[in-house]
Every structure is written in structure tokens, then in C-alpha cells.
Amino acid sequence: MKEENVILVNEADEPIGLMPKMEAHEKAVLHRAFSVFILNDKGEAMLQQRAKDKYHSPLLWTNTCCSHQRDGESNIEAGKRRLMEEMGFITELNELFSFIYKATFDNGLTEHELDHVMIGTFNEAPTINPEEVEDWKWMHPSDIKTDIANNPDEYTAWFKIIFERFYDHISDNSNKS
Template sequence: MKEEKVILVDINDEPLGLMEKLAAHEQGLLHRAFSVFIFNDANELMLQQRAAGKYHSPLLWTNTCCSHQRAGETNIQAGKRRLQEEMGFETDLTELFHFIYKAPFDNGLTEHELDHVMIGKYNSSPKINTDEVENWKWISIDALKEDMTANPEQYTVWFKIIFEEFNHYIEKHKF
């Protein structure tokens, strides 16, 4: 299988070119990414536990899905594609905001992303792709905050950063 490429960007999200995903993470270069947060009608967030076979952060909990846009894809198209690939369902998505973060890992890789954060609604069980996702659950924001404080090692580095930004956004905008 051919290595997936990411879109390198400047701080204004202007594309600079394409690079293999692993190389971009090895070099810590800024690239476009997205994070999807799916809520049900009870206002619970769907989390996924990354599959055991993932090359980094296996078995850690994170937001519903996240990945990288492909060349020619809009942010929403990319979010819908990856939601289907990982969680096995489709739903409408709305982009809320974007921000830049940088998170180095112990294995030498660095996430340096201009992350587009999206939200959607869904009320059924996903049909997870077990190559990508080990498990999933619904959780309230308050329970999630408590668990992330008590057990931070059970969550991906990027989710802790993204969730803080997301939480500030929803508090400010009264979601």
C-alpha cells in the first residue's frame, strides 16, 4: 500500500506541497489535519480507543476520529470519509474552528498540525473498523474531564490538547 501524503501548510493554512505522512511527522513539519467530535442527543461524546496495532498511541482513548485531509478534499469531505472508514457511519459535520498545536512523542515523531475541529450528531452504535479502532464509548463532558484528570495516561497526547481547545470553544459559545 502506498504511503499516504499530508498537505504541508503555513500558519495561514495555505498549502505548501505534499509529503509522506511518516516523513512529515519525523520532521515535525506543519500540516493540515482534522478532528471530529460526535455527540448524541444526551450530549455525550463518542470516544474511540485506538487499535492495538497502531504504530503510535495504541489502546489510548481519543475523540471520535481524526486524520489528515487528502489533496483536493475539503475539511468536511475528509472528516466524513474518515468517520466512515474508522467508525462505519455517516452524519453531517460542521466545522467550528481551527488552531495549531505541536506535540512531540517518545518515539521521535511529532504532531505539528493545523487542526480543523468539526462536530456532528449521531445516536446509534458505530460499526468500528477493528484495524483502526479497538473499542468505543459514549461519555458526558463532565465525566470525561474527571477521567482525563484522574487517568491522563489513558488518552492520546493530541486529544488532551484538542479537547482543551474544544472545551474552551463550547463554553465560550454556550454549546
């Protein structure tokens, strides 16, 4: 399978080139990415446990899905594509916000991403792809916040960063209704 390219961007999210994904992670080059959060009607978030054979962060819990946009693909199109590839379903998505983060891993790779965070709603069980996902579960955001504080090593580095912003965003918006 041919390695995918990531879209290199500047801090204004303007594309400045393409690079193979692994090379971008080895060189810690800023590139475009996305993270999807799926909530059910009870307000619970769908988490996935990364597959045991993933090249980094295996068996750690994280948001519903995340990946990198392909050249010419919108953020929403990319989110829907990856939801289907990892979790076996598609739903409408809305972009909430974007931000830049950097996280270094024990294997020498670094995520340096301008991450577009999206949200959608789904109320059924996913059909997980075992090459990507080991397990999944629903958790209320306040329980996730507590569990991250108590068990930080069970969650991906990026999820801990993104979840704080996501939690603040959904808390702020629920206070406005």
C-alpha cells in the first residue's frame, strides 16, 4: 500500500506542499489533520481504543476517529471518509474549531498538526475495523475528564490536548442554551 501524503500548512492553514505522512511525523513538520467527536442523544461521546498493531499509541483510548485530509479533500469529506474506514458509519459533521498542537512520542515521531475538530451525532453501535480499532465505548464527557485525570496513560497524547478544548467548547455552548 502506498504511503499517504499529508498537506503541509503554515500557521494560517494555507497549504504549502505535500509530504509522506511518516516523513512529516519524523521531521515534526506542521501539517493539516482532523479529529472527530461523535455524541449520542444522551450527550455521551464515542471513544475508540486504537488497534494493538498501530505504529504509535496502540491500545490507548482516543476520540471517535482522527486522521489527515487528502489533497483536494475538505475537512468534512475527510472526517466522513475516516469515520467509515475506522468505525463503519457516516453521519453529518460540523466543524467546531481548529488549533495547532505538538506531541512527541517515545518512538521518535512527533505530531505537529493544525487540527480541525468536528462533531457529529450517532446513536447506534459502530462496525469497527479491527485493523484500526480494538474496542469502543460511550462515555459522558465529565466522566472522560475525570478518567483522564486519574488514568492519563490510558489516553493518546493528542486526545488529552484536544479533549480539554472540546470539553470547554461543549460546556460553554451548553451554558448558552
